[in-house]
Amino acid sequence: MNGKYYESDYEEALIDLLIQQGWEYTHGGSIARNNKEVLLVDDLSEYLQQRYTDLNASDIEEIINRLRHVSGQTHFELLHNTFYLVRDGFRYTRNQDGKIFDIEFVDFEQQNKNNVYRCVNQFEVGYGLKDDVRIPDVLLFVNGIPLCIFELKNPADANATIADAYDQIHIRYKRDIPHLLRYCPLSCISDATVNNTKLGTTYTPYNHYYAWKKVNNEDEAAKRGIDQVKTIVAGVYEPNRFLEILRDYVYFPDKKYEKEEEIVCRYPQFFATRMLRESVLKAHTANSRKGGTYFGATGCGKTYTMMFLARQLSLRCKELGSPTVVMIVDRDDLQTQAGKLFLRSEEFLSLGAAKIIADREELKRELSIRESGGFFICTIQKFCEQIGELNTRKNIICFSDEAHRTQVRLNTQLKIKDQKEKNEIIEVEGLGAFITKPYAEHLRTAFPNATFVGFSGTPIDETIQVFGEVVDSYTMQQAVEDEITVPLKYIPRIANVTLDSEKVKQIDAYYKQCADEGATAEDIEVSKKAMSAMEVILGDEDRLERLAKDIIEHYTKACENKADVVQKA
Known part of the structure; x- marks a missing residue:
């Protein structure tokens, strides 16, 4: 031993961790294939034959070709369409006898029974007319389909950074081997130093790659570089966890929108979604109506947590029977990130129409024509124009964004305003202070059997009284440690004021x-x-x-x- 540490040493160490989580290892040089073929055809054929025993060799070839020849005018469109096909499958009709098969390229239900999990290094990918090759450090294949790419840098080399790893994937690989990246929704860049093992997608900006610091929510966040490597392998790449993230925590906007955006959850969003889902189910079963409160500091990604939760409630909670989600926002929030995001996410939400509601009557009408589904965004002010019941269905879930602003004070409250409003009871000229009915009371009257979930960055007691106990939280200190935001420093300044x-x-x-x-x-x-x-x-x-x-x-x-x-x- 000469004491030197090479990138290949780190590569081998990462593979050992993946093997411990249940991945089979194969060196890329031992796989017999044309180097421009990026699928492991033997693995995919074996999976299809075992999963669908009535398929013949011709069927399997046709199904694999369906995956190979997904259409798309741009690389992003190819990635988007391929991901949806891999995640959702398709209905295959055999020409000879008309027999129908619902083909799934990944078995998300019996994850350990049918799927083939393989990690491969030194996998040469050919491109161009001169038989040039690119060699990603490590690729993860499920049933022969490459779903995640790792680019590693030597921890001992100060000149090799994860910024270089990012450029390797997002510039050189995207330019030279897009036929590989069209299958890969996820990517990981790492040099094994502190906060430098990060998860992203092949369309994630560099500054939006983040470390995954917990295997389970109750764990203490990993702080040392090597511990963060072990944590991301166990917390993201354990095969069952990996498929869970692929199925429900990788987001593309609806195809009709041209924005090239792909997002994967961060660890606080993943765990908050899981815990809120269980809290909503518990409240629904107990008829408590209090689905729980989530407190998230700046940078927690609260809006995406709401979206991940809505998808979970729609697709993974049979007890709710495809719920209707009503999202309550402040007046000013309709045109901000939250409103725009949900309107372009109907495919991901799987709840049917997503719509901004103009008034109470429109919401009442929308709810009356359906017994399930739908995602509706409306302002809390709409509930103060009138009082009365809107719908008694139990499978209505109300999300309250910035819950401390939209639903506080269970008793009648005193408020400060510059102008009069319709729900004013008394006012003294020039002061702008008056007594109003609480918003929470209007909501509970409108939806007497709904379950309410509060999302807030400002912890106050009244929020908990309305929505239930804190289910999960993400603090400002955590956000700073995760490099999502910068620390705030308070320096008191005195500006005296004399009262009239x-x-x-x-x-x-x-x-x-x-x-x-x-x-x-x-x-x-x-x-x-x-x-x-x-x-x-x-x-x-x-x-x-x-x-x-x-x-x-x-x-x-x-x-x-x-x-x-x-x-x-």
């Missing part, structure tokens, strides 16, 4: 009126705290001018690049 004595007297008189008309002491205290922190007091012009000068001075001294000024939410 007449305004204070007016406020006190208003709250006395509220108490006389039935508001509770608790509600009045909540509103006082809110008003003391809002523009009624803090909008003083002198104070704002001092703040602006302080921001400019601090920015000039401390900031080198782009800076954002963020106001109170």
Whole structure:
């Protein structure tokens, strides 16, 4: 031994870990094949023959050709269409006798009985007219179909980075051997150093590859580089887990949208989805209506967690009988990421139509013409225009995005507003404070038998009262450690403010009126705290001018690049 460590050593170590998880190992040089053929035809033929014993050799050849000759005008379209065929299968009709077979290229139900799991290294892939080759480090095949590509770099070589591994896949392989990558929805880049073993897709931007730091949700996140390698192998590439991720956690937008986007879940999304699914089923069975609360800090990917959960509830929960999902959002959220994402995801959701609802009557009509399915997005404000029941079905699941904003305060509450609204009960001129009915009450009246799930980044007690206990959470500290966001540092700054004595007297008189008309002491205290922190007091012009000068001075001294000024939410 000369003490040197080579990339091939790391390659062998990774293969050993894969073998421990149940993958069969084959060296690419030992496979007899034309190097432009990227399927392991023997494995695929064996699987089809064992799974469908009535198929003959001609049938098998025709089925394999169906996979080889998927159509698509672009590489992305080829990948998209091939993935759907591998995941969902197709109906094959034999010409000779008209016999029908529902062909599945992967057995997702009896995963260990029929499937062939094989890891291969040094697999030469030919391209071009001069018989050039590319040799990916490690490929994972299920039933002879390459479904994940690994590109590794030597941990001992400071000049070999995972950025180079990324470029190898996304630039050189995509250019030279697209006939391999059209089958590969997943990819992994690694140099075995801290936070540098990352999962992505062949259409994931470099900065959206992420480490997978847990095998099970209750585990402590892996911190050392080699531990993170072991964790991703056991947490993603254990064969049953690998198929679970392939089936329900790899996302493409609907084919009618031209955006070239492919997303695979991150580990917090995967575990949160699993736990929320079980919580919803438990609530549905117990008639508690409280499906649970998920708290996710900035960067947790909450919107995709909602989408993964909706697919799970649609396809993997027979007890719900293909539910209808109603997503409740703030008024401003309809045109943001959440609304747009769900509207272009009907194929993935498998719930039928996805639609933004204009008003209560439209929602009532949509719910009345179906007993199952459908994904509807509406604002919480729609439920405050009127009161009353919309639908009594039990298989309605309500997702509340930013639950702390959309459904808080089980009792009547005091709110701060600049303008009057329809549900106003009392108001004092110029103050903009009034008592309203709680949103949660409107929702529970509208859907008396539905199950409610809350998604929030702001933990408050009222959210838990409405939706149930916290099922899972992803903290800001976790997001920082996972390199999804940057740490926040708080430096207190003082900007004194002097109150107008007449305004204070007016406020006190208003709250006395509220108490006389039935508001509770608790509600009045909540509103006082809110008003003391809002523009009624803090909008003083002198104070704002001092703040602006302080921001400019601090920015000039401390900031080198782009800076954002963020106001109170």
